[in-house]
Amino acid sequence: MKICVLPGDGIGPEIIAEAVRVLQALAIGCEMEEGLLGGCAVDATGDPYPPATQALAQQADAVLLGAVGGPQWDNLPRAQRPERGLLGIRQQLGLFANLRPAILYPELANASSLKAEVVAGLDILIVRELTGDIYFGQPRGIEMRVVDGRQERFAFNTMHYSESEIRRIVRVAFEAARKRNRKLCSVDKMNVLETTQLWRDVANETAVEYPDVDLSHMLVDNAAMQLVRNPSQFDVLVTGNLFGDILSDEAAMLTGSIGMLPSASLDANNKGLYEPCHGSAPDIAGRGLANPLATILSAAMMLRYTFAQESAALRIENAVRKVLQQGYRTADIYEPGMQKVGTRAMGDAVLAAL
Ligand code: IPM
Ligand code: MG
Numbered sequence: 001m002k003i004c005v006l007p008g009d010g011i012g013p014e015i016i017a018e019a020v021r022v023l024q025a026l027a028i029g030c031e032m033e034e035g036l037l038g039g040c041a042v043d044a045t046g047d048p049y050p051p052a053t054q055a056l057a058q059q060a061d062a063v064l065l066g067a068v069g070g071p072q073w074d075n076l077p078r079a080q081r082p083e084r085g086l087l088g089i090r091q092q093l094g095l096f097a098n099l100r101p102a103i104l105y106p107e108l109a110n111a112s113s114l115k116a117e118v119v120a121g122l123d124i125l126i127v128r129e130l131t132g133d134i135y136f137g138q139p140r141g142i143e144m145r146v147v148d149g150r151q152e153r154f155a156f157n158t159m160h161y162s163e164s165e166i167r168r169i170v171r172v173a174f175e176a177a178r179k180r181n182r183k184l185c186s187v188d189k190m191n192v193l194e195t196t197q198l199w200r201d202v203a204n205e206t207a208v209e210y211p212d213v214d215l216s217h218m219l220v221d222n223a224a225m226q227l228v229r230n231p232s233q234f235d236v237l238v239t240g241n242l243f244g245d246i247l248s249d250e251a252a253m254l255t256g257s258i259g260m261l262p263s264a265s266l267d268a269n270n271k272g273l274y275e276p277c278h279g280s281a282p283d284i285a286g287r288g289l290a291n292p293l294a295t296i297l298s299a300a301m302m303l304r305y306t307f308a309q310e311s312a313a314l315r316i317e318n319a320v321r322k323v324l325q326q327g328y329r330t331a332d333i334y335e336p337g338m339q340k341v342g343t344r345a346m347g348d349a350v351l352a353a354l
Contacts, residue, residue, distance in 0.1 A: 003060055005063075006038075008067050008082075009038045009068050009070050010069070010070050014286070014290050014292070019298065025354055037068060037082075042073060049089055067278065067279050069280045089273065091136065095130055095131065096165070097267075098244065099126075099263060100263045102125075103123050108333055112253075114228060118231070119255070122232060124234045125180065125235070136241075140155065161195050166199050166202040167202050168268070170186070170202060171209075174207075177235060178212065187223045199240065203215065203217070220243045224247060231254050237251075257333045261276065264301040266306075272305050272306045289342055291333065291343070292346055296316060300320075326353075327339045328345070329341065
């Protein structure tokens, strides 16, 4: 079990440290090696995804990532932005299938901005395509163009999907639905965008292979609304890269805190990159305040998907449930009467629960 550990920027190193301690405590023989990705890599080498990290990531079976980015790198040329490191590793490793579960832990029902009865029992999985779409379209820098006889700034990105790119992610989603409640909702904008007309067509064609799964379609604007109106109608959602980025943040917030949500990004052979859904939170970085649970739960997903260690994954997930039951809360999920803890103390509590 060779794991490439990329703490990244902001709160990344703090939350990764806790996940690494959890993996070590399981004593199941993980070999971990650290590398640089994102802003820290730019500072050290000028490159957000330097060759040494590329080699490490390619040789590993799995990558465990903290988060990248921060305001100090905002003015860099696009190719050097920390986010490019993340996009680069996703693309280079072919991690097209991004799984983002949103689960409401009953103990955190009050942390949600929605009424407790709306989010009760929430358990949805967003399957986001991760290596195509407008994210990897033909980019053009901001340039000057003549528009209506006047020079003005102009920019464009292209949205594109091929049939095979759509089919493979839709299949991942059907397979996931099969292991859950057999309901799949495909999200597109086919009333406007040709790319997503193709998406819908391919989803319908693929459905023939999965007669046991109930496929429905929803336009993305309606899906955004339905997620806050009645999220329990969903089981598995599948969508493209851009829509998935937006809807997964929205779904995360239903659960009370994005600080709780893990993710897996998989290639065709279950090699994967595992990272929390949240970002680098520069505002609280280095202060020991961040919630490490999303990263710890990402390590559990790694054990499940890449290493097929289901029982070790469940041990971690049960330990996280237990610390919530015991009342431990980082600031993002704190409510009066609970035991407020920082990053390290939360890690300690999970280790004790393990
Ligand atoms: C995410 C993030 C990234 C994305 C950024 C940091 C490039 O928002 O993983 O959701 O847009 O994919
Ligand atoms: Mg995002």
